[in-house]
Amino acid sequence: xxxxxxxxxxxxxxxxxxxxxxxxxxxxxxxxxxxxxxxxxxxxxxxxxxxxxxxxxxxxxxxxxxxxxxxxxxxxxxxxxxxxxxxxxxxxxxxxxxxxxxxxxxxxxxxxxxxxxxxxxxxxxxxxxxxxxxxxxxxxxxxxxxxxxxxxxxxxxxxxxxxxxxxxxxxxxxxxxxxxxxxxxxxxxxxxxxxxxxxxxxxxxxxxxxxxxxxxxxxxxxxxxxxxxxxxxxxxxxxxxxxxxxxxxxxxxxxxxxxxxxxxxxxxxxxxxxxxxxxxxxxxxxxxxxxxxxxxxxxxxxxxxxxxxxxxxxxxxxxxxxxxxxxxxxxxxxxxxxxxxxxxxxxxxxxxxxxxxxxxxxxxxxxxxxxxxxxxxxxxxxxxxxxxxxxxxxxxxxxxxxxxxxxxxxxxxxxxxxxxxxxxxxxxxxxxxxxxxx
Amino acid sequence: xxxxxxxxxxxxxxxxxxxxxxxxxxxxxxxxxxxxxxxxxxxxxxxxxxxxxxxxxxxxxxxxxxxxxxxxxxxxxxxxxxxxxxxxxxxxxxxxxxxxxxxxxxxxxxxxxxxxxxxxxxxxxxxxxxxxxxxxxxxxxxxxxxxxxxxxxxxxxxxxxxxxxxxxxx
Numbered sequence: 001x002x003x004x005x006x007x008x009x010x011x012x013x014x015x016x017x018x019x020x021x022x023x024x025x026x027x028x029x030x031x032x033x034x035x036x037x038x039x040x041x042x043x044x045x046x047x048x049x050x051x052x053x054x055x056x057x058x059x060x061x062x063x064x065x066x067x068x069x070x071x072x073x074x075x076x077x078x079x080x081x082x083x084x085x086x087x088x089x090x091x092x093x094x095x096x097x098x099x100x101x102x103x104x105x106x107x108x109x110x111x112x113x114x115x116x117x118x119x120x121x122x123x124x125x126x127x128x129x130x131x132x133x134x135x136x137x138x139x140x141x142x143x144x145x146x147x148x149x150x151x152x153x154x155x156x157x158x159x160x161x162x163x164x165x166x167x168x169x170x171x172x173x174x175x176x177x178x179x180x181x182x183x184x185x186x187x188x189x190x191x192x193x194x195x196x197x198x199x200x201x202x203x204x205x206x207x208x209x210x211x212x213x214x215x216x217x218x219x220x221x222x223x224x225x226x227x228x229x230x231x232x233x234x235x236x237x238x239x240x241x242x243x244x245x246x247x248x249x250x251x252x253x254x255x256x257x258x259x260x261x262x263x264x265x266x267x268x269x270x271x272x273x274x275x276x277x278x279x280x281x282x283x284x285x286x287x288x289x290x291x292x293x294x295x296x297x298x299x300x301x302x303x304x305x306x307x308x309x310x311x312x313x314x315x316x317x318x319x320x321x322x323x324x325x326x327x328x329x330x331x332x333x334x335x336x337x338x339x340x341x342x343x344x345x346x347x348x349x350x351x352x353x354x355x356x357x358x359x360x361x362x363x364x365x366x367x368x369x370x371x372x373x374x375x376x377x378x379x380x381x382x383x384x385x386x387x388x389x390x391x392x393x394x395x396x397x398x399x400x401x402x403x404x405x406x407x408x409x410x411x412x413x414x415x416x417x418x419x420x421x422x423x424x425x426x427x428x429x430x431x432x433x434x435x436x437x438x
Numbered sequence: 439x440x441x442x443x444x445x446x447x448x449x450x451x452x453x454x455x456x457x458x459x460x461x462x463x464x465x466x467x468x469x470x471x472x473x474x475x476x477x478x479x480x481x482x483x484x485x486x487x488x489x490x491x492x493x494x495x496x497x498x499x500x501x502x503x504x505x506x507x508x509x510x511x512x513x514x515x516x517x518x519x520x521x522x523x524x525x526x527x528x529x530x531x532x533x534x535x536x537x538x539x540x541x542x543x544x545x546x547x548x549x550x551x552x553x554x555x556x557x558x559x560x561x562x563x564x565x566x567x568x569x570x571x572x573x574x575x576x577x578x579x580x581x582x583x584x585x586x587x588x589x590x591x592x593x594x595x596x597x598x599x600x601x602x603x604x605x606x607x608x
Contacts, residue, residue, distance in 0.1 A: 022531065023514055023532050052550055059493050060490040069465060255465050287496065288504060292500075292510065
């Protein structure tokens with residue numbers, strides 16, 4: 001059937017929204033939309049063979065390998081107890097600093113982000129670990145939940161980011177370059193969070209009361225840092241270093257990241273069969289679920305293209321005589337709006353086939369744009385009323401905590417995210433300098 | 439009947455275990471491949487192609503088990519506000535949609551498998567692989583996912599009885 005591009009776009013996106021709103025699992029939403037879309041736009045069911053065939057094309061790409069590897073790496077890191085070791089080490093470093101548990105969250109969360117690559121897992125773990133302790137120490141709810149929500153999202157941009165690999169694969173951009181691009185902005189964001197905490201405590205000291213901490217001697221502290229924190233650098237180097245120096249492809253580097261965690265777990269004698277089993281189970285649960293969703297992405301983007309929706313929209317948008325930054329702002333607004341209702345993978349499938357060609361046409365560097373999209377996903381995850389990280393936080397927060405309180409705690413961190421996006425717009429080198437060395 | 443159900447449950451579980459074993463095997467294969475390259479040995483040619491195939495098998499083998507443990511992510515931002523009676527009706531419609539879609543995929547991927555098998559089609563990657571290996575898990579797994587959604591449809595279980603926090607494993 002021949003349709004105007006806006007009807008075609010409305011039909012395809014509308015079907016996805018409708019099925020998702022009904023509660024159809026995301027993977028089945030795209031599969032069903034593709035099945036119906038083929039009948040509408042190709043006129044018969046002969047295309048069903050084609051969509052079944054094309055479903056295999058994206059998830060049989062070697063470049064997608066880092067996704068399960070990063071998940072396995074993070075799960076091993078949690079289940080072998082290495083994560084707790086790092087936390088204990090950082091705890092000693094911060095000593096008697098006022099608001100130390102908040103700084104500990106940001107520092108620990110940033111480190112976990114480099115080692116796990118999962119925002120959900122980060123938020124869940126930091127929440128379960130830190131909120132009860134902060135409550136016990138008299139921290140306000142704002143101070144206890146805010147840093148966790150902010151830092152939980154860091155995992156999306158700091159490499160290794162499983163979502164970054166997915167985005168790069170779906171958008172057909174260089175996986176390694178996108179991963180490395182997130183490194184500096186991720187740490188700038190962590191520094192912005194630390195500054196925010198400092199200012200919050202300065203203006204409201206009661207929100208994070210000071211208390212006495214038993215301090216080990218300087219020698220013991222150095223020993224703890226050397227044994228608990230520094231060895232984790234091995235894993236970070238095995239992933240990020242291998243990619244930057246060009247010693248391995250991102251998939252190979254991710255497998256070496258898993259090997260790095262194995263080596264550390266064996267060295268600390270914390271590798272058990274149970275830990276390994278749990279880590280592999282987590283990999284199957286999360287990895288296979290995400291891959292089942294993205295199976296349909298190739299066909300969905302082909303349908304958008306076949307129906308004329310992508311080309312029509314592209315022509316229409318670029319026909320306006322407005323600054324490309326206004327268009328960037330509209331894309332940001334659409335992503336944030338979608339993120340209120342859906343998870344990052346779904347947003348990616350809907351927007352990538354439209355936004356990336358548009359960004360290319362407007363002259364944006366696609367690696368830079370990929371990072372911008374990841375940052376926006378991060379913000380969307382903490383945007384009320386339905387940001388997924390807010391609900392994860394609500395699940396681990398003390399009983400009686402409301403979504404409004406969780407969202408209120410997250411707000412200043414969203415402002416930090418927005419500041420970083422502005423930085424990226426005015427100083428693209430912040431993201432593109434490291435990839436340029438590759 | 440009990441023994442059939444037991445065997446079916448064991449099949450689902452076994453497929454998920456195989457999925458885990460395969461993804462772990464792919465990690466070992468990549469590490470061995472790169473290590474051989476580093477020490478100057480010639481790595482096997484089949485690593486990349488095998489890992490690519492594993493990614494598909496890993497996904498397909500786990501899909502029915504994920505349906506069983508309610509691990510396929512969905513959005514309940516709208517349906518959570520519906521009255522219980524309407525919610526139940528919507529849930530039944532959703533299960534029906536899932537059964538029909540998975541069945542269509544199962545049938546068509548079987549046709550692809552059958553075609554590739556009979557014609558002896560070859561998939562050209564770093565090493566040549568018989569193309570039916572790609573299609574083989576699809577009809578089986580989509581059919582089993584359809585069975586799982588039929589269980590929900592017939593009221594043996596409810597996909598929506600977990601909170602977001604439970605679904606995220608918190």
